[in-house]
Amino acid sequence: MDVDEALVHRIARLARIKVTDDEAKTLKTELSAILGWIRQLDEVDTTDVAPMTRVVAMKLKMREDQVTDGEMREAIMENAPLHEDGFFLVPKVVE
Secondary structure, eight states, X not given: OOOOHHHHHHHHHHTTOOOOHHHHHXXXXXXXXXXXXXXXXXXXXXXXXXXXXXXXXXXXOOOOOOOOOTTOHHHXXXXXXXXXXXXXXXOOOOO
């Protein structure tokens, strides 16, 4: 894919980035280099390579799923500017 200044300006407009004409010339070269590198990756044969999320196979540590209240109710209520009977008091926002 050939990158020209019009494409750079279009990408910048879509990204809501203001780009001057001088910056567009620099970005044109940089984007062309990036796309060239990606083109090189397309040439690599990956037909026998299994998809993976990590380089080293790893099993996640699991913990038992327990529902608790955290046993911190009083400590949390102390941080609230207003509270009553274990509930946060907030100003009325809907009439």
